Amino acid sequence: MTRRDFATVSATTLAGLLTARISFGAEGQNTGRAPSAGAALIEDLVAANHILADQGIVDGYGHVSVRHDRDPNRYLLSRDLAPALVAADDIMEYDLDSNPIDRKGRGMYLERFIHGEIYKARPDVKAVVHNHSTNVIPFSVSSIRLEPVFHTAAFIVDGVPVFDASRFSGRHHAIVSNSESGRELARTLGNRSAALILGHGAAVVGTSLPMAVGRSIYLDLSAKIQRQAIALGGKVTALDPAAAREVSQNEYGRAWELWKKRVTTK
Numbered sequence: 001m002t003r004r005d006f007a008t009v010s011a012t013t014l015a016g017l018l019t020a021r022i023s024f025g026a027e028g029q030n031t032g033r034a035p036s037a038g039a040a041l042i043e044d045l046v047a048a049n050h051i052l053a054d055q056g057i058v059d060g061y062g063h064v065s066v067r068h069d070r071d072p073n074r075y076l077l078s079r080d081l082a083p084a085l086v087a088a089d090d091i092m093e094y095d096l097d098s099n100p101i102d103r104k105g106r107g108m109y110l111e112r113f114i115h116g117e118i119y120k121a122r123p124d125v126k127a128v129v130h131n132h133s134t135n136v137i138p139f140s141v142s143s144i145r146l147e148p149v150f151h152t153a154a155f156i157v158d159g160v161p162v163f164d165a166s167r168f169s170g171r172h173h174a175i176v177s178n179s180e181s182g183r184e185l186a187r188t189l190g191n192r193s194a195a196l197i198l199g200h201g202a203a204v205v206g207t208s209l210p211m212a213v214g215r216s217i218y219l220d221l222s223a224k225i226q227r228q229a230i231a232l233g234g235k236v237t238a239l240d241p242a243a244a245r246e247v248s249q250n251e252y253g254r255a256w257e258l259w260k261k262r263v264t265t266k
Helices: 003-024 039-054 110-121 151-156 179-189 209-232 241-246 253-264
Strands: 063-067 074-078 091-095 127-131 194-197 201-206
Touching: 039 063, 039 074, 039 091, 039 127, 039 209, 039 253, 063 110, 063 209, 074 110, 091 110, 110 127, 110 179, 110 201, 127 209, 151 209, 151 241, 179 194, 179 201, 201 209, 209 253
Parallel strands: none
Antiparallel strands: 063 074, 063 127, 074 091, 127 201, 194 201
16 A cells, blocks of 8 residues: 555545544434433333323323423423323434434324424423313313412413314314414413313423423312312302412422322332
8 A cells, every 4th residue: 555545545534533423422422313311301201191190180192291301402202102001112202393303113192293382482391291181171162261269270370271273273173283283272372381272171381290290180170179169159269369379380399209109109
């Protein structure tokens, strides 16, 4: 090999090594991809699925997601599966357009756009729950609105708007099945903590996974209490707005630990 040939080969080899280092980093990781989500976050997301099922907020349908802990432009959500059956291997990663990062042939929730579009519109939101609470749905089809009548549901003090998905689904369905209807749901939600979907269910958000799960559980319970109060007759008195706002950011930490223990020790 001539000196010129050696120099050419050496330059090519060096360029290849530099390219590999840029593409894969010092430890062979592809730096074009977000770092993997933390194991603790995935564990909590699995627990959140099981808690919501255990509390009767979801059954075979409904889903919960969490924003990626190392890339705010991605979120984690189970493959298309009943929440009570979700395991760590079922968790998928999505971008905010709700495209899967690595699908591996797995089924996806049709209503994943609820999650992606809310995360886009609300940087403060770290978790989203979509459920079909039977105590809440009647308020989506009634002129009577949900009120904060229970202190652990004080987060709805600013109201719970109702979204009609059939106006934006493109197929006159009551489900949020595309990005357009997801964007409109996020717009309807605004800065609030929850929105109802006409004749279908609710979308509930929080600044943490325990908060979104807790809000879903206590929204259901508050709706039940309100319905019971209405059945008694007479005037139903909601919480004082100022008092409600004082406790509206409850993280439900104590309850979360209880709920999580219940589903992890069965």
